[in-house]
Amino acid sequence: MIRAVNLIKRFRRFEALKGLSLNVPDGSAYALIGSNGAGKTTAIRILMNLSQATEGTATVLGVDSRAISPRELCQIGFVAESQRLPAGLSTAQYLDYLRPFYGEGWDRDLETALLRQMRLPRERKIGHLSHGMRMKFALVCALAFRPRLLVLDEPLSGLDPLIRDEFMQGLAEQAGETTILLSSHEMNEIEGLVTHVGFIEDGRMLFEEGMTGLAGRFRQVCVTLAREAVRPSVAPAEWVDMRAAGNVLTFVDTRFSESGLGERVRAVIEGVRDIDTEPMALRSIFTAMARRAAAATGSEL
């Protein structure tokens, strides 16, 4: 659905993207995650042809992103955090304005159902809507034509918990019909919805993976020792974010497998009493990997 190869984007001397590649499979719900300034919005803007890559190419719906025309835009729903909508129009006027662009593709029944589900007024000046309502309204506008691709850049940021929840509910209900690319920091909220994750750090793709594989290979490991824990001088490279506190040593195993973990731990740590492993939420996986990336570059978090 989307494929980008080696995208580089320079703003004067600053390199925002340093060879970013990504691949969003058909029918997936792909979450682009990464720290602030990692390059998520820059990447999305290039994919949506709102900005040009300095180098590298991307195809969206089989078309070079630089050649995206109204024909493709009719099949792409896009909502950005800083979504601009005409403040002077009412919601109904804006929907009247949008519909002709999509012709037969616009589904009025779905529009009505979404407005009701999202508890949005039919007739209110857009400028008088709260930020949360504006974002929900933008989602309705992006879903009502049943797009093949839905792109959401930080859609949940600045929304209160109730509005976020309504937003996610509307999204989950339509997710089966469209491919989704979204960037978000609200990882607990999106965890159930996303099928693929791409982890951007410092303008590069650290890894991209299906959620099932990701959930399977990451574990928080907690080793209880007979004495005060110290970080071992040598440890497998796949163990990250290692911490010692009291008699407990914790780390994140990024290549977890149940069999042989005990032997691997005892090979580098003495006096092991107990080993406990916990599956990790997307959010914890992200923070562990972000800390490691920051440590590797020597920067502070």
Add this chain to the structure above:
Amino acid sequence: MTLPRISLRPGRPILDQLLFAARKAIFSGEFSPGQAFPSIRALAAELRIHPNTAHKAVQQLIQEGLLVARPGLGTVVGRPAGARKTDRRKLLSEEFERVVIDAMRVGLELPEVIESIEEHWLRLSKATEVRK
């Protein structure tokens, strides 16, 4: 309509959590045979999960005989049939071993484990009795 008393926890595979909640709801009598089961779309919207995941869960439950597809009507709760041999073997060897290891790890005694299993068993089978 969705599953009663389900709340998903991040970090655990959604599909497993959903299957567990559905089986529990069926065996504990929260759903009776013949009763309509939530649609894929309703499950996805209510739980904020991807419809594909909900679809996989429903397919799996149909395979297990816990749900029956009624074309045009959606799925209804079936009558749980006898378990397949592989399921029994898997439960008796792997799952119980896991329980035993966890129990030993936290220092439980065998009678405590048996008592706890009995409690769960009685609670769930009572619900099924009432239903019959």
